[in-house]
Amino acid sequence: MEHPITKNQQDLCAALGSAVELIIRHATELTRLFTDKQQREHKEDAERILEAGRELQVFVVDMLGLLQNGESFAPLRHDIRNTVGLVSGYAEILEDEVSHQPPCLAELRGIQKSTSRFLNSLDELTALTSDEEKAPSVDELISSLSTTARSRSEATLGRKVLLVDDNDDNRELVCLQLNRLGIEVAEARNGHEALAALATKSIDLVLLDLMLPDINGYDLLKRIKQDKNWRHLAIIVISGVKDEQSAQRCLEAGASDYIVKPVNATLLRARVSSLLERKAWEDKESAYLSNLEASYDFIRKVFGRYLSNDVMQRLLYDGDGLSLGGERREVTILLADIRSFSVISQQLSPEDCVRLLNNYFAVMTDIIMSYQGTVDEFIGDGILAIFGAPLSDALHSDHAVACALAMQQAMPHVNEYNVESGLPAIDIGIGINTGPVVVGNVGSELRTKYGVVGHHVNIASRIESCTVGGQVLASADTLASMQATPQWRKTLEVNVKGSTEPLQIYDLTGIGVPFDIILPERNAPMVFLTEPVAISVRLMQGERLSQSAGLGRVVALNGRELLLELDLTLSSLEEVQLMLPEVGEESLAYARVMGADEANRYHVTLTSSVGVLRNLLEQRLA
Amino acid sequence: MATILLVEDNEMNRDMLRRRLEKRGYTVLIAEDGAQALESACAELPDLILLDMSLPVVDGWTAAANLKADERTRSIPVIALTAHAMDGDRQKAIAAGCDDYDTKPVDLKRLLVKIVAHLGEEGSV
Incomplete structure (x- = not known):
């Protein structure tokens, strides 16, 4: 079973215990020093200190009990601080009054020293135990830190350092120093333990003593730096000797830093912090990059169904590809609809209906993309495709017309599938129009759609509504913009809302080179x-x-x-x-x-x- | 020399702090709970009040609010003392009307700086 009390907490409790013991020892000695009757008042004060010290001893034991039960010692802390106040308060009073008695003064200074040590450990323990119970001194400390220092503490918090050193005292000391930064320390006493720890724990940084009992520290360094899983780890080498050649060798082998013993605590903390901070940034960056890659993959998968590669490329990698807002541009709009689909769908189960549409859409999307069109939307059974946007295409009207004819050509193929699958055969009508429209990302930040808006879209829709199965109808504007030669069987005139002039539309049957598509003649004699x-x-x-x-x-x-x-x-x-x-x-x-x-x-x-x-x-x- | 009203229920604490302040030349008045504090403050009009926040009868937070609500005592600076040393205590003390705040165990040097600051020239030792 895992104990709720950490080693760190245990250490601090032990520190509290020994500080109290010293207080009691000095106070006991002090009471023995005041033997004169004249000094009865002083003796009383010394006894108060002793009494308070004994009380503290009980509190510390109680506190350890609370921590071991995983409970908060906050209520106890109030009493403890009050009692510590008594110790230091009376000690100070006595210090004033017995300044002429060096032996007493020595004991009193011992008491004050232990008291301040006790308070420091208590503050640390408080800060460790609960974030909510931060002592104001800690709070003040944090708020007085510069922002860089604060972000540094975020970078070190919860990070794991592997400490490789065979000396127990050294390890304990460094542990305490790093724990203060919120760093978790994994310890290894030799090279083999170090390798085992690296293999099983996720380590952010290694502190490596060069003098190890089993493996040479320098060899261990090289081994870590040659392993592809560990290569990225920052390693600080701690050496017993100030040897420039050794330092150079280690740095060349990939060590991030080289520190000579005795290790200055502040320096060590600063170097560890800065390396961890760098590591935190690197981690963030690589997480960001892999997120980005995943998003791109997702976008590619989803939109790849409707957009050609060129368009995807443009949307993904062009700086402003996804910004909202449109541009006015001449495009050709193609609208295809299944004739009398509402009637057909009434006779089908929803599952069959979806099956029919999915097959039809899949075939048509492939064709549209092969003519550089973009499927902008599926509207019920309808397909709205754009030619000439988002990527410009000088031949947008040619491509749209050729595409429409190819779509009609593919219908027997679609119906073959339908009949084989027990679905009804379908016919489609296609309307095409060309003109200036607004294309771009339309919508809100949250829901954006690359779309096409304008009067000419409505005209395309009106043209499409005039078709019968198998027909491709295109506006005069589309034909005027074409470079290839269109073939049509007849022209029609339709009225369009908002226009006084009837619109001339062409019933297309084919397109010349380079597309060369001719639909089979439908008008055999009656x-x-x-x-x-x-x-x-x-x-x-x-x-x-x-x-x-x-x-x-x-x-x-x-x-x-x-x-x-x-x-x-x-x-x-x-x-x-x-x-x-x-x-x-x-x-x-x-x-x-x-x-x-x-x-x-x-x-x-x-x-x-x-x-x-x-x-x-x-x-x-x- | 200034008069300080020390409001503290713990006898040892009271005795200790009183003696230390007296050594610095202050006249120290004593109150053992929030009710006595208000009474004494109105009657004696001390120059400054040191107010422990965990008091019987009327707690320090209420006492501070009462002191600051009473016209006679409103202008007397109140320094809150608490051994809880909790994060929100400072804000809570200021919200209750205290002029300053310090934690227990009392660091006399630090507390004296605050006392002097609130007493102005009169309080300097």
Whole structure:
């Protein structure tokens, strides 16, 4: 079982005990010296000192008992200090009165000396035992220290020094001196003990006597300095001889300092303090560096999923990469969305939904990064990617368009996975816009996000909302900024909030060299049904159904495109819910109005690949 | 020569400190607890009060507050004496209205410096 009382406390108690014993001895002698009747009053005072001394003796025993029980001796300290006061007070009175009697004076001075020693040990013990019970003298001492001295005491506090010396008295002395600095001392009597201590304890500094019984101190020094685990340790060599050659040899072998015996206590403490302080800084620095490395690793792991290496490099190592605030810059914004995802997700368990999204996002993120884009955000099922920021890219619009086409090209691959995993096939629509926006770290100090803000982001979003599955729509601004040659099947005009002029957008099908991506042609001729099939059509307003509904007939289809005859008037790009009345809700599907032909028939494109409706219609083909 | 009111309940302590102060030429009045201290201070109007903080009946903290609340005794400097030597004692003593503070065991030289400082010219020995 570990004893609560430390060796240091024991030492101090022992010091208190011997001081009291000396007080009693001197006081006893003093009472014997006052034999004259005239000196009765003096004898009484001497007896008071003796009585107080005996009381102190009891207190010291009590105090040791309290310490051994791990209890505070604070209440006792009050009585002890009072009693010490009696000893020194009466001694001083007597000193005045018997100044003509040298033998008495000698005893009295002995008493005063022991008293002040007693008080010093008591203060030390108090300071050791509890931080809360610091004696004011200690408090004053600390507050009068300069700040450097105080930070030095922080550097030494709790540090561990290995003291290698075969002389017991030397070790005890140095221990006491270092303990006063709050330094823990591990002791070794010879080289083997020293090596064992180094291997098992975490040591900050070694005090090494050169004269050891087993290993030569110089050899031990070299051995420590050659071990990769111990090499960093500061070593102060203490030598019995003032020998310049020996000093030079030790310093060359890696010793931090060389002190000659007899060791001056103040000097030793100063050197130990300064080396420990240096060690504390080195420890702090290496802890800081490894923290920093760990943070960078973490950032790399987390953001590496969304950002290309170049971007990470910029954010991590550029001085102001993480400062808040943005810059105005021309970029290309790409927004991709899964068509009718809200409908699809209703049919999926949350786990399947996440599985589907994770696979889709993973494939798309790789593609975006390969075109130097940055995935800025996943918004539900949507992806917002930026080209041209944070790193500038002169070809941002080319890269964005090529990327969008590549994303569409990759969709069969994504759907292959989905079908294999029992998930529904999905289609995506992609909107692209180019223009000046504000990019940078947006948010608060605590939660910062590299983002993109501005009117042109909203336009990108508006363009994206016009897409049907498989489509890439880009603004005229994007096309104007491109260097490669784009290919498109048609242009559309859409109204954008805040602009009076309709926006010209391009339904892209390919991009020329150096990217050279052409999407497979979707507009094969319509195939007519043997007989029109009745269909109910209901207009959508956002995610909700509107009141306007009507009946119509499907007359032709081609893949996802249907040709409808309707008694309802629809506008281009409006979204509708379709259902075959003869089948019922099972055949629910969603479509976007692509336009009307000369015979006032509507072209619609199925947006959600709810297969039932399509399969039923395909069975009716001519 | 100045008159000092020594408030101390421990007889030996009182006797010892009284004698030492008298040796330095001060007139020493005695009170054994906080209540006596207030009474004596009002009646005798000493030049300075040495007040032990652990007293019976009325403790030193209360006595100090009372002395400083009473118009007759307010201007008398009070030096608190405590053997606890605790960290917060100084602030506590000053907060209670004491003018100064010293720890026990009394270091007479140190205490005399404080006494002289509070008594001004009159107190110099």
